[in-house]
Amino acid sequence: MAAPSTQWKERIAADEAVRHAGYARDFEQIQALKSAKYGKGRALHRKQQLGLQASFEVLADLPGHARHGLFARPGTYDAWVRLSNGGTDRQADKKPDVRGFAIKVRGVSGPGALGSGATESQDFLLINHPAFAFAGADEFVGLVKSLTTGPGALLGYLVSRYGFLGALGMMKRFARTFNAPFTGFATQPFYSAAPIACGPYAVRVRLQAASDEVKPVASADWAGDFRARLDRGPLQFKLQLQFFVDEARTPIEDASVDWPEDVAPYVTVGVLTIPQQDSQAAAGQVLAAEIEAAAFDPWSALVEHRPLGEVMRARKVVYYQSQTGRR
DSSP states (O other), X not given: OOOOOSOOOOOOOTTHHHHHHHHHHXXXXXXXXXXXXXXXXXXXXXXXXXXXXXXXXXXXXXXXXXXXXXXXXXXXXXXXXXXXXXXXXXXXTTSOOOEXXXXXXXXXXXXBTTSSXXXXXXXXXXXXXXXXXXXXXXXXXXXXXXXXXXXXXHHHHHHHHHHHHHHHHHHHXXXXXXXXXXXXXXXXXXXXXXXEEETTEXXXXXXXXXXXXXXXXXXXXXXXXXXXXXXXXXXXXXXXEEEOOOTTTSOSSOTTOOOOTTTSOEEEEEEEEEOOOOTTSHHHHHHHHHHHHSOOOTTSSBGGXXXXXXXXXXXXXXXXXXXXXXX
């Protein structure tokens, strides 16, 4: 186990702003295409499973390196939770997909990460994979564009980028990732996959599963599974931080690397509680609609939790374009 370090650095390429603007235009086109088919919505994580009320408690007696920003002092905040399928389509739950667990901690106050004034929320956007499939945004954008076109376009993209053997290797990698069994939003951990700041430190975020009681879901109805669990009582999830130690083992710019826990163990800093609620009642549906219309963005954050790395910097531009298109 290594000590947390503040010696992390971001490396910004000279052409990054131009490339990121291009990614925003690509996703604008994808979003418009899918909105014409399904109605107004996001480019990615289009299918909202549930929008729920929650509370987030910052724990007391945290180690000094964790006590920054939201975690500087103990307290309890109102929160919203958005559970989603990650794809561009509103497809059946039984199809392989990345799953999203977005948290908006509300009622915070302080300078925002965007540098344009104060923020009133701290957002955490988490997926059910500890790392991204690619090191940077360019490969990911190319993948999404080809997937939108069709399977043939995906293979053509991979061959053109990695060669025939490399494309086969990438297809096998995707199969392992996307075909990994998903047991439900309450029973699997979720990760930021890319880092954010924690004061002078850099961290990745993990949300530990609320339950280890995995049940077969014959119809792959993940919203129904979550509602059934809430019917039995509140669900509690531990929010944890994993701290940068050095560039070799915990890189900032390579989002494909899963930081090793034996080197950088997770520290529990808060508890997310989702209380019992009827999401299908009128009030629950109104809340779900409000959450669906809201912006969940890693850059909706305190400056002490500024997103880090090229993937996060690309998301800053792309998410803004997506939000503009939805509004």
